[in-house]
Amino acid sequence: MIPLYQRFNLYPDHDTYTFVPEGTDARNLTVHRSSGDITLNEAAPPASARRSSKVIYGIVGIISLTLSDYLIVITGRELLSRLMGHDIYLATNFEILPLNPNINVDHPPHIVETNFLGLIRAHFSGGNFMFSYTWDLTTRLQVQNIRAAESEGKALWELADTRFFWNRFIQTSLIDSALTSSAPEAWAPYILPIVYGTFDLRPVFLHGRHMQICLISRRSRFRAGTRYFRRGIDNEGNVANYNETEQLLLVEGTTASGPESKYSAKYSFTQIRGSVPMFWSEINTLKYKPDLQIMELPQTGDALRRHLSAQVKTYGTVRMVNLINQKGHEKPVKDAYERFISELDMPEVQYEYFDFHAECRKMRWDRISLLLDRIKDDLEKQGYFACRDNDSVVQEQSGVVRTNCMDNLDRTNVVQATIAKWTLNKQLTELGILEPGASVDNYEAFSKDFREMWADHADAISAAYGGSGALKSDFTRTNKRTRKGALEDGVKSVTRYLKNNFFDGTKQDGFDLVTGAWVPRKNPAASMALVLDHRPLIIRSMPAIASFSFFMILAGLTLPRSSDYSLFYYFLLWVAIFAVSMVFIVIHGIEYVAWPRLNPLTDIIYYSGPGFRSAHNGKGWAGASQLKARKPKWVSNGKVLVDEVEMGSLKKRLD
Structure with missing residues (x-):
């Protein structure tokens, strides 16, 4: 894989923006402001260009609005951690650079342009955007291992999973320039994929073994949006609030000769979540409980089949776990979902219903074990990805659990964390670190790190889609449901209500503008x-x-x-x-x-x-x-x- 340039000096003038990579004699990238053309040049920046005081850490892309095109660049980053020798960063600051020299981004000449620029700023300042210059953060470990040989000499953007390549739409200009170039490899170090999601890596120690446990979530750019304004499925089979979550366990060996060879074992376990795959929505009316709308359209069956076929092609067999209530407001969604599933003839897809609220009422959260007992055989068959010394593959994950509740947030978070813990226990037992039947819950320090990782992950996904931290996170953090946690959930619910009714419209517009779901006219x-x-x-x-x-x-x-x-x-x-x-x-x-x-x-x-x-x-x-x-x-x-x-x-x- 061709690594990316990590720092640029920017030389702006009236006619061009010139990006000069630090620490290399590679060609400069020049964006011509009048035409929008992008070129690679051997020459030095124009004499009229003065070096910007800000260091550029990556080019996010170019977006076209009504009066001008704009370059979006990263001007601040934070090192999150180091994963298998690769630095993982969080983008902390962005800057918008107009190509039209007559446009001031702080005071645009038209109210429409002001509105669009505000949407872009709010989107990038309010999201959780991560990237790496040397590691494909969009792709799970198993896929990277399978295609390791063919990755040599390829650009990072070519290898990226297009679902989670968040800035793919606004990178179109740079990618098109690379594709039409006689030397596309020269463009590769400039094209930076970013991921909207979460990343957490923690060192842990258990029974004399040093390990790292890592949790990565990747949010799909397709049908992206907010809680009440993006529900269900579209005609292409994309569902709202689709997230892939990968849990990595890296076990260090007794010797270390390099940044990656020090691991005696690497494990990866992947789960997915997504909205109920049919045409439905909840209509905000200022009431606390929105109106439920289910649309029985002729294309529902085809869209559902398209969605599940894509999951089977990507992951293998799919175990669909539905946590929606079988009574009250949510019942029609459950009934419609099961009716469409029953008409589907796909042997690779199995459906499992679990009435979370009924089974776990009165804070009986230990009863999630009932669901685990029912899907345990599938989890055993699907397995997880494992490789040992010298990256020799021991087994691959041959399927995935797809979990959903109404919002794919709170109940889904609890169930996914429970499945992930069951899998982690199995991996540690296989390694001989845990005795058969033992659990990480018996080791408070390890268990605390695990719980906090999943709780922080849940809060981030919930904030992006629902507007507040996750409900029921006290159980994820402490393994107990408390009255204090229930009170905090009340506050979060009120926060969600206010944001979902009065603020999410502009937030949704930001999603649509940045992902290309809506493209403005040049007027x-x-x-x-x-x-x-x-x-x-x-x-x-x-x-x-x-x-x-x-x-x-x-x-x-x-x-x-x-x-x-x-x-x-x-x-x-x-x-x-x-x-x-x-x-x-x-x-x-x-x-x-x-x-x-x-x-x-x-x-x-x-x-x-x-x-x-x-x-x-x-x-x-x-x-x-x-x-x-x-x-x-x-x-x-x-x-x-x-x-x-x-x-x-x-x-x-x-x-």
Whole structure:
């Protein structure tokens, strides 16, 4: 594999950006600002270019907005750890460089450009982006070992798993330049893949053996987004919140002659998670429990088959573990999921249902062992990747467990951590470090590191998708469910509610812009609708009326009074105004959710075809009366049983 350049000096001037690698006499990379062309040059930077005071640690890519293209570069990094002799970094600072010399990124000349630049900044400052110059962080150890011979002389970006190559879309210009070049290997050191995920490596010591345990999660760039704005599957078979999680166990030998040869054994165990693979969503209405929408589309079966075929091709046999409740709000998702799975004829795919909340109620979290007992045979057959001295392969992982709950966060985290611990115990027993039947839980220091790794991993995935740390993380950290943990979960739930309803729209737009799910036109006027509020005046004014009336109520508490009834009518007036405005806001709740604007969800919100709808909250008086008039039910014969709701001002606003 061709290693990447690790540091650049940047020489900007009016016509070019020139990147000069430090410590090498390789050709410079020049981006021509007027044309956007990218070239490799032997010549020194132009005399008019002065060296930037900032060191560049990597080129993330080039993104095209309405007024200019922009270079995104890494200007800050933090060394996370050293994995098998390879440095793993976290990107801590990014900078956006305009190609148009007339554009100031801090004060763009148009509000649309300002909005888009804000989305990009928020995306890169709010994510967890990791990279390595010498190690393919996108690809699990087993695949790297299999293709070790063919990796020689290849570029890192060519080897990267495209699912987890987060900046693949904005690296298109550099990759195209490499592909059309007569010497593509000269471009390879400039193209840096970054991963959106987590990385944690900890040294551990047990029974006289030094080991390292590492946890890596990789988030897919396909159907990426936030909790309520990216659910289910798309026509290509990509599912929301898809993450691959790899647990590595590296056992050090008694001698060490090099950075990689010191390991007497290397183990890798991979799990995946992803949204329920059918067309469904939850529609925010300002109520704590959103409306559940399941769309029974003709292409559901094909999309499901496409998704599972991709998993089988990538990992081998797939054991699907479904943790959704079999009662209440989640039941229709479970029923629909199982109906589509039952119609699927794929012997490589096995389905397992486990009602997590029912089985583990009253904090009986030890009952997860019931699930383990049911899938243990599959775990034994699928195995894990193992190699010994000189990288001789002992066994390969021939399948994967795919776990999901409603959000693929909290319950999924607990189950994946439990499966990972079972596998770790098996690996340590195989090595003779643990006695048969023993567990890492018997060794507090080791167990604590393991639990904290999985809890931190869970928090990071949950924050990226749901807006807060993971629920139930007290169990992951301590092996116990506590009342304090339940209280903390309440705070996290409130945080999720606020972010999911009022902040995730712009966050989703950032995902769509950076991953290429939406591409802007070269005309800011054509995108003005994305920054303007087209809602009727009465809709826009209600929050202001509610806020002012609440202020007047508080102000009334400070006013002097001659008797207990002197301000009765004053309070009656403002309390009535406040109550009416709040009722209005709740009834029209959909109008007050911060929806994504680049890829609006109008077709999902107002879907009226076959499927299931739990309610029609937040759609105004018509929607509320519909909800009272009829109970939602499945539509299996293709006939629409629920009248279509007028899209009204929301459709205008989103379109």
